[in-house]
Amino acid sequence: MKQGEIIRNTLIQAGYYRVDFHAPEICQTARPGHFVHVRIPNLTHRILRRPFSICNCTPSGNLSVLYKTVGEGTAALSELKPGTVCELMGPLGNPFSFPKADEYPVLVNGGYGAAATFMLTREAPNGGLMLLGARSATDLLLVKEYQEAGFEVRVSTDDGSAGHRGLVTDLVHQVIAEKTDRKLHFYACGPEPMLMALTRILGEKNLPGEISLDHVMCCGVGACFACVVKVKDDNADGWRYARSCKEGPVFKAEHLYLEQ
Amino acid sequence: MADLTTKLGPITLKNPVMTASGTFGYGFEYKDYYDLRELGAVVVKGIATFPSHGNPTPRVAEVTSGMLNAIGLQGPGVDKFLSGAEYMPFLRTTGADVIVNIWGRTIEEYCEVAARLDAERTGITALEVNISCPNIKEGGVAFGTDLKLAAKVLNAVRKSTTLPLITKLSPNVTNIADFARCAEDCGSDIISLINTITGMAIDIKTRRPKIANLTGGLSGPGIKPIAIRMVYQVAQAVKVPIIGMGGIVDGADAIEFMLAGASAVAVGTAIFADPYAPLKVIAGINEYLDANNCKSVSEIVGAIRL
Numbered sequence: 001m002k003q004g005e006i007i008r009n010t011l012i013q014a015g016y017y018r019v020d021f022h023a024p025e026i027c028q029t030a031r032p033g034h035f036v037h038v039r040i041p042n043l044t045h046r047i048l049r050r051p052f053s054i055c056n057c058t059p060s061g062n063l064s065v066l067y068k069t070v071g072e073g074t075a076a077l078s079e080l081k082p083g084t085v086c087e088l089m090g091p092l093g094n095p096f097s098f099p100k101a102d103e104y105p106v107l108v109n110g111g112y113g114a115a116a117t118f119m120l121t122r123e124a125p126n127g128g129l130m131l132l133g134a135r136s137a138t139d140l141l142l143v144k145e146y147q148e149a150g151f152e153v154r155v156s157t158d159d160g161s162a163g164h165r166g167l168v169t170d171l172v173h174q175v176i177a178e179k180t181d182r183k184l185h186f187y188a189c190g191p192e193p194m195l196m197a198l199t200r201i202l203g204e205k206n207l208p209g210e211i212s213l214d215h216v217m218c219c220g221v222g223a224c225f226a227c228v229v230k231v232k233d234d235n236a237d238g239w240r241y242a243r244s245c246k247e248g249p250v251f252k253a254e255h256l257y258l259e260q
Numbered sequence: 261m262a263d264l265t266t267k268l269g270p271i272t273l274k275n276p277v278m279t280a281s282g283t284f285g286y287g288f289e290y291k292d293y294y295d296l297r298e299l300g301a302v303v304v305k306g307i308a309t310f311p312s313h314g315n316p317t318p319r320v321a322e323v324t325s326g327m328l329n330a331i332g333l334q335g336p337g338v339d340k341f342l343s344g345a346e347y348m349p350f351l352r353t354t355g356a357d358v359i360v361n362i363w364g365r366t367i368e369e370y371c372e373v374a375a376r377l378d379a380e381r382t383g384i385t386a387l388e389v390n391i392s393c394p395n396i397k398e399g400g401v402a403f404g405t406d407l408k409l410a411a412k413v414l415n416a417v418r419k420s421t422t423l424p425l426i427t428k429l430s431p432n433v434t435n436i437a438d439f440a441r442c443a444e445d446c447g448s449d450i451i452s453l454i455n456t457i458t459g460m461a462i463d464i465k466t467r468r469p470k471i472a473n474l475t476g477g478l479s480g481p482g483i484k485p486i487a488i489r490m491v492y493q494v495a496q497a498v499k500v501p502i503i504g505m506g507g508i509v510d511g512a513d514a515i516e517f518m519l520a521g522a523s524a525v526a527v528g529t530a531i532f533a534d535p536y537a538p539l540k541v542i543a544g545i546n547e548y549l550d551a552n553n554c555k556s557v558s559e560i561v562g563a564i565r566l
Contacts, residue, residue: 218327222289246289
């Protein structure tokens with residue numbers, strides 16, 4: 001089993017943490033959209049691993065993950081000190097495609113979904129645009145980092161404390177209306193209702209997009225069929241359940257099956 | 261190093277540790293982790309005559325020392341299982357002993373899937389008849405909690421194949437020994453137990469069940485004492501060999517099952533936390549046998565001191 005020693009594990013803003021593992025082997029092959037499956041050693045009486053999007057990998061082999069403390073697993077993770085060694089599986093899953101030179105990448109993220117698309121900034125030859133939605137200004141992550149990587153950032157918040165007051169999909173409509181001269185390609189990660197709304201918009205406008213879904217997982221490798229999501233299929237029902245750990249977490253938007 | 265060769269009625273395995281059905285996919289998913297021949301056997305996820313969507317999501321919920329699942333036997337169906345590159349054709353290339361778990365909605369479907377696998381039996385060591393899945397509306401545990409229905413389906417499957425038959429029992433019954441005797445009387449060569457225990461969990465914030473199916477099967481370390489008790493009871497009731505499972509994480513857990521009367525064991529939920537768990541269990545059994553001067557693993561089967 002691959003090991004990752006914690007190099008840092010710090011609060012970056014209220015409720016959000018960044019943990020860096022020294023995991024050179026995983027960093028060698030990690031791509032945007034991949035995830036690592038982490039066994040949290042101090043999580044007693046809990047048996048499953050926790051999956052996290054890979055936010056960044058450095059040439060020296062440090063792998064960072066951004067997380068919000070939402071439950072017992074992330075709370076236990078936040079207590080781990082540098083020097084702690086965790087068992088890691090990864091990189092796992094189906095990553096985002098490489099941005100093409102003639103396309104303009106538009107990243108659409110909700111909350112800490114911003115972490116899952118961050119490495120795309122290294123693969124996009126001509127920069128791009130990142131739309132970030134969050135509850136409040138204090139939930140906006142990585143804005144400076146995206147800007148430093150050459151991406152324009154536009155934000156929306158539910159309470160209007162930063163940027164557009166409303167939904168990130170409002171910004172998507174604006175961008176589609178505005179960038180009529182660009183060949184847009186969307187990449188997205190965030191809460192499922194937001195992703196499904198985006199998928200609907202892309203379908204209506206016939207625009208390409210890739211959606212990273214965050215589902216409850218057990219095995220992380222496609223064995224248990226816990227993390228399934230409906231995708232279109234040519235069977236009698238028109239859909240099948242695909243494993244988001246194996247065929248995803250990144251799915252082409254046009255492949256996702258939306259409930260009527 | 262002790263001899264780990266394990267004789268289970270008509271079949272002989274290189275060691276007593278297999279994977280529990282539903283926790284190891286079709287073996288393909290773990291091919292990059294280790295050589296599947298290191299396992300006593302690979303037990304694949306349940307196969308029916310037809311492809312099946314399984315249950316709506318969410319399908320799992322983690323609970324103290326375990327998890328609830330209601331996957332609902334999503335699967336490719338027997339045709340694709342026998343022809344698809346990531347299923348039986350792949351398993352044949354590994355040289356591993358393969359046990360195919362089978363299920364149906366009706367007795368006829370159980371027989372049909374058994375007959376189909378029998379007809380293309382190359383690489384199949386045995387069939388495991390699942391009469392204990394708690395998460396499907398038709399079939400599964402409905403057969404495993406009614407002695408008359410169990411006898412009907414097990415007798416019928418026995419007539420449909422000459423492959424060695426394992427019957428997997430449900431713990432969701434008043435007296436599991438009765439079902440073990442029934443399986444033995446109906447010609448099962450081996451008995452495996454336990455499947456998951458029906459449970460339920462509720463999200464107190466939303467007040468909604470944590471699993472879309474409402475109930476799910478409880479697995480993981482928390483159920484081990486129940487499984488040990490049931491293996492012990494079944495071992496007192498039948499002569500056929502037993503595959504014990506339920507919460508096994510390490511070699512010590514496996515030894516406990518064997519002392520209670522299991523000739524072999526299966527590792528399930530622990531694989532989700534650690535894909536290498538079955539190999540660690542094999543190593544742990546070995547260490548125990550060496551430390552206790554046992555020449556063969558068979559020496560500890562049923563060796564509980566009362």
